[in-house]
Amino acid sequence: MTRTVHPIEQESYAIxxxxxxxxxxxxxxxxxxxxxxxxxxxxxxxxxLVLDEPALDAAHAALRAGAPVVADVEMVAAGITRREVVCRVRDPRAADLARGAGLTRSAAAVRLALDEVGPGAVWVVGCAPTALVELLALDARPALVVGLPVGFVGAAESKAALRASGLPAVSNASEKGGSAVAAAALNALLYAEVP
Structure with missing residues (x-):
């Protein structure tokens, strides 16, 4: 499906x-x-940004084939515009699991989502470094991890761990990131009309 680009977006890209x-x-x-x-x-x-074109090619193909997309928080999910997104952070089971296992809700939500989607999903983390750390501890076998959490506590370290893991990934070296940035990275792959 060809995407209609608004004139403001066209001007922004020209700038x-x-x-x-x-x-x-x-x-x-x-x-x-x-x-x-x-x-x-x-x-x-x-x-x-730290990117790997072969990983992006594989993720683009996986998305076209219907790979599920999982987000760490609802703000990331809300920014992804062309795909239904699995996000379990508000699931009451995530709160229960977080309390019982000593996790953040975002990390607990990663466990719940993995049980639901299994291997081959595209994971988008834009808020919670703890979600990224939890994902790295699990046998998720993702098609891609967009790891762009933001913050002064654990963000840069979690992204360094992602890069060291060898998983196919989009990340960045600094503490920058966030929900809008992570959603934008995933949207780029969803919008791309590369064969």
Whole structure:
């Protein structure tokens, strides 16, 4: 399905492209960087994002084949516009599991979601470093992990652990991130019309 692009978005991309030449990037990497910069108005992401084109190609194919998408929090889920998203953070079972296991609700929600979707899902973490840490501790076998949680406590460390894990991933090196950035990265893959 071809996406209609609003004139404001077209103008925003023209400004972005005038300020940063991303033409040397591979197609999906460029799409992710541009969408993240567009969503955040932060050109620092040009150098901060850590991307792997073969992983993005595989994730793009998985999404086209119907791979489930899981988000750590509802703000991330709300920002993903072309796919139903599994998010169990408000599930009462997540609160019960969190209390019983000494986890955050986001980490408990990762466990619940994994039980539901199994391997091959695309995971989008934009808020909770604890959700990313929990995902890395489980045998999720994801198609891709968009790991872009934000914050001064554990965010950069959780993203470093993601990169060290060898899982197919989108991440960044700094403490920056957030729900809008993570959703933008996933939307870039959903919108991409790369064969």
């Amino acid at each position: 972005l492209r005038a300020r940063a030449d991303l033409s040397a990037l591979a197609p999906l990497s460029r799409a992710v960087v541009e969408r993240v910069v567009h969503a955040s108005a932060d050109l620092d992401y040009v150098d901060d």
